[in-house]
Structures are given as C-alpha cells and as structure tokens.
Amino acid sequence: MNDKSRSRSAARLAAVQALYQHTMEKTPIAQLLHEFHMHRLGAEIEDDQYAEADVGFFDDVVKGTTARLEEIDGLIEARLAEGWSLGRIDRTLHQILRAGTYELLARPDVPVGSVINEYLDVAHAFFDSKDTRFANGLLDGIAKDVRS
Numbered sequence: 519m520n521d522k523s524r525s526r527s528a529a530r531l532a533a534v535q536a537l538y539q540h541t542m543e544k545t546p547i548a549q550l551l552h553e554f555h556m557h558r559l560g561a562e563i564e565d566d567q568y569a570e571a572d573v574g575f576f577d578d579v580v581k582g583t584t585a586r587l588e589e590i591d592g593l594i595e596a597r598l599a600e601g602w603s604l605g606r607i608d609r610t611l612h613q614i615l616r617a618g619t620y621e622l623l624a625r626p627d628v629p630v631g632s633v634i635n636e637y638l639d640v641a642h643a644f645f646d647s648k649d650t651r652f653a654n655g656l657l658d659g660i661a662k663d664v665r666s
C-alpha cells in the first residue's frame with residue numbers, strides 16, 4: 519500500500535470516529551475537526567503510532583457526510599430489508615455506511631471497489647464477518663444506485 523492509500527485509509531477510519539462522536543455528543547463540526555487535527559490525526563496514543571491521515575480527505579468526508587446526512591440516510595434506508603430501519607443498525611456501523619455512501623455519491627475520483635473495500639476494512643476493525651457482509655451488500659447496492 520502506498521503512502522497516499524495509507525493516509526486515505528487513516529483518514530477514513532478517523533472520519534468514522536469523528537462522525538460517531540458527532541452523532542453521540544453533538545459536537546459542532548468545526549470543533550470536531552479542530553480536535554481531530556490537533557490531537558488525533560497522525561498522533562501517538564498509548565504508544566500506538568497512527569498513520570498520518572490525509573487531512574483534506576478527512577475534512578471532506580466528515581463535512582460532506584454531515585452536510586448530506588438526510589440524502590445519505592435515505593439511500594441507506596432504501597437498501598435495508600423490509601422491516602429494518604436505521605435505528606436497528608449499530609451506531610458505529612451506521613457511521614461506516616454513511617461515510618462510504620458519501621464517497622460513492624460525491625467522490626467519483628475514487629473507484630467503487632476502493633470505497634467498498636476501504637470501509638469493509640474499517641468495519642472489520644469493529645465487527646465480525648456477519649456485519650461486514652451486511653455492510654458490503656448495502657454499499658454495493660448503494661453504488662449501483664448512485665454510480666450507474
């Protein structure tokens with residue numbers, strides 16, 4: 519994996535964390551971005567060195583996702599099985615789906631396969647294979663909706 523790919527992967531993971539924090543704590547976006555820029559991106563936390571994140575890419579995913587939340591949640595909800603609602607999705611998984619959907623919608627410069635694989639990697643950090651398959655199916659369906 520080259521440095522650009524690594525820094526984008528780090529940005530995606532941080533974006534999911536930031537979106538989760540925003541959802542749970544209602545942290546204003548400007549404050550959230552500042553906090554991540556100063557203390558989280560590329561930082562060393564408990565002796566773990568985090569990869570240097572692509573800050574511009576991180577900012578785009580966080581700002582873009584929050585700006586288009588209603589549209590993004592509508593696309594996710596449209597792909598859920600009958601009887602399912604957004605409220606049934608784990609909150610972390612929901613942020614992974616939101617960020618992935620944003621990239622599929624707004625970042626045509628990033629290939630569909632890259633978007634899906636990257637967010638499945640993030641999902642693997644938090645969930646077992648059942649949840650990652652669920653995320654894969656949803657993001658694949660959303661890609662067909664928005665990129666065809």
